[in-house]
Amino acid sequence: NLGGRIYGHGITASYGEMCYHDNSLVSASLEALIQHLVPTVDYYPDIRFREVAPKLVQLLTEWTETFPYDFRDERMMRCLKDMTHHVARGDEYSWRAMQQMTQRLIKRLSALGQYEEAVAALNAVALERPASLKSKQASGQRSDVMSVCDDPFILAQQLTHIELDRLSFIGPEEFIQSFAMKDPLENHKGFFRKRKTSNLEAYINWFNRLSYLVATEICMPVKKKHRARIIEFFIDVAQECFNIGNFNSLMAIITGMNMSPVARLRKTWSKVNTDKFEILEHQMDPSSNFSNYRTALRGATQRSETAHSSQEKIVIPFFSLLIKDIYFLNEGCASRLPNGHINFEKLWELAKQVSEFLVWRQVICPFDRDRRILQYLVTTPVFSEDELHLASYESEGPENNMEKDSRRSLR
Template identity: 90%
Template sequence: MPPTTPYAGKFSSCAPYGNNNNHPQPQSPYRSNSVPKQSRENVYNGACSAADNPYDVPHHHSAYRSASVSSVTSKEHHYNSSCAVSENPYSSPQPHSPRQHSTSCPGRAYRHTSSSSGSEQSCRNNAAAAAKARLYGHGITASYGEMCYHDNSLVSASLEALIQHLVPTVDYYPDRSYVFTFLLSSRLFLHPYELMTRVCHLCVEQQRSGDALLDKIRFREVAPKLVQLLTEWTETFPYDFRDERMMRCLKDMTHHVARGDEYSWRAMQQMTQRLIKRLSALGQYEEAVAALNAVAMERPASLKSKQGSAQRNDVLSVCDDPFVLAQQLTHIELDRLSFIGPEEFIQTFAMKDPLENHKGFFRKRKTSNLEAYVNWFNRLSYLVATEICMPVKKKHRARIIEFFIDVAQECFNIGNFNSLMAIITGMNMSPVARLKKTWNKVNTDKFEILEHQMDPSSNFSNYRTALRGATQRSEMAHSSQEKIVIPFFSLLIKDIYFLNEGCASRLPNGHINFEKLWELAKQVSEFLVWRQVICPFDRDRRILQYLVTTPVFSEDELHLASYESEGPENNMEKDSRRSLRSSLLHRENRS
């Protein structure tokens, strides 16, 4: 199962959803204009200095955001043709007609079989099984060898044919959306190292003719396209290359290319250098997050009792402007989003390697950055609850509740739905919800509107409408601020999870259900566009450090703090308070 949040119990099984521009752009329930107001200081428009980075990580990953899947161009532009920041590698797929081959590649051409009633019915049955009884209507269905198309769109194929379809030749290069889709989802069926080994082997072997000179000439012609494929792989799925076997294979191909084409060899070297920098930045980020988590886990004595809580600063002493705090939360969200590899969504339910051990690709968890982001959501929820339960005075607690309601409102206006949901979750935790005397001093009208926007009923229909509107605004944006879309992340994970569980990966005839892979790629590629946005707001290091490092109450500490703020109302709560006091005192003595 995918990682969950405190709201997970309210999730329902959800069907995949697409980007429907027929829905109106959401209007802020608090302003006449939902477009966020401009930053109050200089707009952040690039890499910041190390002093401004709360993680103290060099911003090499900013290049990763803009390095999307590269398009295929002529040889002169093969290695500098990455797409624009906002480009979606899946957004406008070309018709997936069968690949064309020249006679210089014997045995590779797919034989066109006419759409006889038998083959058409077979393909219709395959597609129906893959799409859960979806009806195609009267489209044209045809088979090309081991590949089945419907209206020029690939719907199913054998694994071998899909691998072959990925291999470039002198006169063929796979469609860009196909490259992204298959590289993303192939890990459901085989490991990246196996795929890369087979692709490189086929690309080399198909050029062999028995004549050494002719082989060299033919490989020189195909080398730029092989390098282009590897460039797309390393730029879009760089974390695959944390596997030592992948790096060895890449090194072997570099040596092989060097013997055939100096231009392609130089491009391979540049590609490898970019990859190493990206992996180095990832390593630094992971170390920084681990260090921050270690600091946050330190629990000073002042946090273990309400009496000592006055020694601790609260959020209002660090930042009393809800718009500024929402901006800093958006910084953290986008920073952490930028390090999540698209493959991590698939690897949450990908096949396990029977040889999995402590070596190579499996030395680090393959979903560690995705898990770290979900943990950030949980931390923010607990931070909100801690800030509310900690103050001794009821008036102060009410003020903090109203402050976080305003922060949540600003997150909604910015398009930061993940922080919005984390704040709502924290305020709905039982230790906070039971503070009735405190809540009586709060005007809850705005909070009820926000809860309505993120209501889990009807499969989060209100939120999905708001998300589509924010996505539409992002696509038409004239400023970086309008481009911000940060989805409620755990729901995105669950959508992808249920899409995977709800459709078979293989059809009864053994073919891969490529329609399912298209849908997986569509959802993940939308995330890639959101991830690439550079946060336009000024960084405030002091606020950022507070948000990511200040210790928070555990669940037991939250309950005890809540009881000390507003006493138990019944015998059950009295027993709970006595038990919590005894348990926490025992833990203090042990530590």
């Protein structure tokens, strides 16, 4: 049952219930994929097992290295051990390869557990010392970001350390798990119900923390001149982040500086040269689906692919937009076609986007670590939204009735 059609320069062909385009599988029914593995007159998997075993080892190795978090589930680990026993039986080479694969997997999962404990501990430290307006009134005794680091390039480097550290622990499956289990045709939801997206969520929380830290640092100083100096400092940090290719920290800084309690400080902003800030805002302008940012991201990606130094390899995307892109790709294309076939074209496109992320997260940060700066960035207290508004009104009083009402409601 072979049919072929020509689309442009490509050839689309159907073999039973498996459809190909230019020799790439485009769609197929699940039943056809299973049937494709069933022995026939001239295909006996048992007889050819010695030829198949190395390929199974390769498949399992790629699975455990690309999606190690799948194996946090005890049932998955048991399946892997059973598979190891069957694949490696009587084959010393396969046995050794599977043992090494398992050791690497256990090491990766152990590192993941330690990372999650460390992030939880850092968050606990930040919560133990809540910020309050007393800190603003006694700001002479309080450390601010410029007393810890007054070099924008070094601060941008330390932000890049945090970004790459946290990126490296996000499992690629977390993108899909956060929204992919909505398919009513999916028959195995229960098996994956306990999967987590905690590292992805922790990374989003880091973006929010950095935005609030920027706003807190700006609203904290009593003197207008000091506030203006902090704003100019963060503009320079944002510029260095852009130069490095750290778009996530760049966007977090811009977001913090555009928060209402900061944006309303007109007297403070009048003392600031905003030319560089306006250029950076233009680069991250959301209009035309972030077209300016996407152009800059492509440039950073090309630089990374032809890098002559480890610094040139760095690409840290604006993460919330990356998630949004993957979400709309997943929601906008059906996983199953009207004829019931699995939509492989959608899967290839999802794999392409996630694979690009995998390349970015594997980069080792080349900059020297400064533990004092890193500790400050991840643990120093930040104002809540209400506290930011109160601090802002203390810096520059309400200018209209709406702001006066807002201030009264916060007290």
